[in-house]
Amino acid sequence: MVVVGAGAAGLAAARTLHNAGARVTIVEARPRIGGRVWTERSCGPYPIELGAELIHGEHTSTVALAHMAGLTLAEVDRYNGLRWGTPARLVQDLPATDPAWQTITAARDVWHKLATQYADDAADRSLAAELIQRGVDPARLPIADVVLAQTCCAELETLSCVDLAREIRGDRAGPREFRLREGYDTLLNWLARDLDIRLGSPVHAIIHQADEVQIKTPASILRARHCIITVPVAVLAAGMIRFDPPLSASKQAAITAFRTLSATKHFFWFDEPLWDAGFAYAAHGGLFARWWTPAHPDLSAPLICCYVTASRAEILDRLPDDTVRTLGLAELSRILGRDDVARRCTGFRRYRWAHDPFARGGYAHLLPGMAWARPALAAAEGSLHFAGEATAFDSNPQTVHGAIDSGRRAAQECLR
Ligand SMILES: Cc1cc2nc3c(=O)[nH]c(=O)nc-3n(C[C@H](O)[C@H](O)[C@H](O)COP(=O)(O)OP(=O)(O)OC[C@H]3O[C@@H](n4cnc5c(N)ncnc54)[C@H](O)[C@@H]3O)c2cc1C
Structure with missing residues (x-):
């Protein structure tokens, strides 16, 4: 088996296959593992998380793995600890007449009610339209944009309520949040132990038949019975990997239905x-x-x-x-x-x-009317299997644990 990409999804897929006794090789474009998990330790006295930082939920694969790896979870209460404004004041201490308190409370309420308002086959609309429909003053949408859409690497106008509702309905993660004291990379290093990983090997072509897949990099051609593709959907959309024969029309439509917008972390050190x-x-x-x-x-x-x-x-x-x-x-x-x-x-x-050629943005979301694309992106095509955060239709997309869950799902498909 070959896995393309050594991020959370690829490492989880390969670990599952390896533990089941399969021979598996991971092919990774970068000179490091981790993908959008990247703990930088060479920038000063404190390590920083350039990518993922938080574990979203106590009932997640990431928490379970952290326990297995003997890592330390540091809980953070962003929900109750949120401060708003200039100067910033604790939202829960603001008077109920304060516009920020009113908007944040209403936005959180609308968010939680999406699950019951939007069945999978409901007429879709944007989160912006939903907030206005539920009585949020359009002039205050910029506040809701910061507390809801910024987290999703999106704009309120580009978020599909049906897709969000599906995620919220199936959410088993729980509300608590943690950081890994030792750094997020320690979790992925633990997943990667003993695996055969070829770094610095960008895949540019995948030739696939019913019983064999050829995975081409500038330096090699690997042959496999199954191939799990975990590269970001934005990498697929950019055509960085040529498929021969081309992927099905529905897969190509699913790939183009996603939007991956910019995401940037800024770090400031003080005396x-x-x-x-x-x-x-x-x-x-x-x-x-x-x-x-x-x-x-x-x-x-x-x-x-x-x-x-x-x-x-x-x-x-x-x-x-x-x-x-x-x-x-x-x-x-x-x-x-x-x-x-x-x-x-x-x-x-x-x-x-x-600006990162192997990520091409933060993480992916779906436009209103496009919720069908998430399971379609995840569906196997013959000997090709698809994982990665954007495919996590039965978990939490846009997260590390969603990526891990998707990698395990794709590995199980190969083992069937
Ligand atoms: C700034 C930022 C903050 C985030 N914060 C959080 C957070 O706090 N909590 C959380 O849970 N999630 C967070 N996320 C999201 C989380 O990082 C991702 O959902 C998750 O890491 C994605 O894992 P993945 O395996 O699907 O993709 P990736 O990690 O992107 O892995 C895909 C791999 O494929 C490789 N690749 C790409 N092209 C090729 C090619 N042609 N050939 C071979 N290999 C290739 C890439 O180099 C990469 O290693 C954040 C993301 C970003 C960007």
Whole structure:
């Protein structure tokens, strides 16, 4: 068996096949494993998560694996700990007459009710349209955009309610959130142990017949009975891999139904923490919309991360480092309500996933009317099997545990 891609989905697929006694090789384009999980340890005194950072839910494959690997979970309460505005104030302490309190409360309520409002065959609409229909003032949609759509690497106008409802209905993950104290990469390194992984091997062609698949890289041709493809859907959409014969019309339609928008993490280091010990998560309506303090090696690290997606990231990605650093510090200064922020900053770094050729953006979502595409992307075609976060129709797409679940599902298809 051959698995294309050594991210969470590919490693989970290969681990499942390996544990079942199958011979499996992973072919990975990058010089490292992990894909959109990337813990960077060479940038200063504290490691940073350039990609995935949180484990979303206590009943997830990631939590189970962390326990097996003996890793330490650090819980974070972003839901109750959310602060809003400039300066940022705890949302749960805001008066019920405050526009931010009203909008965030209403947006969360609409989100949870999607599951019962949108059956799989319901007429679809955008999350923006749904919020307005449920009484949210259109002038306040920018607040809902920050708390709901930024997380999904999308705009309220481009999110399909039917697709979100399917995910919420089947959600078994639970509401708690964690970080891995040792770094997210330790989880994937644990999954990868003893596996045959060929790094630096970008696949450019896959020739497939009923009983054999040829996987071509610049340096080799691998032959396999089954091939599991876990590359991001944006990589498939960009035509970076040629399929011969071409994929079915329904698979090609599914691939083009997804949108993968920009996602960028900005890190700012200081001489000491400029925030109180309870500071976990702050948001506001600016360009640098969401800020949080990373949790490893300890909560008192003088390091803060600003994670932006979609059009905000697209705008910032076009600006040079110095400009982004200055603009970011100005917004942080208003969020923290202090004027020494720029002076105390000792370092800055960002990572733009839209500029990464093997990711081509953050993570994928589906436009209104396109919810059919997720199971269609996941469906096997002869000896080809498909995994990766975008295919996680029966788990949580856009997450590490969703990717792991999809890899295991594809491996089981091969073993049948
Ligand atoms: C900035 C950011 C923050 C995130 N935060 C979180 C979070 O807090 N919590 C969470 O659960 N999830 C988060 N996610 C999402 C999570 O990272 C992904 O859902 C998950 O890691 C995807 O795993 P995957 O295996 O599907 O894809 P990937 O990790 O992208 O793996 C695919 C692999 O395929 C390789 N590849 C691509 N093209 C080729 C080719 N031609 N030949 C060979 N190999 C190829 C890639 O290099 C990559 O290694 C975040 C993502 C980003 C970008």
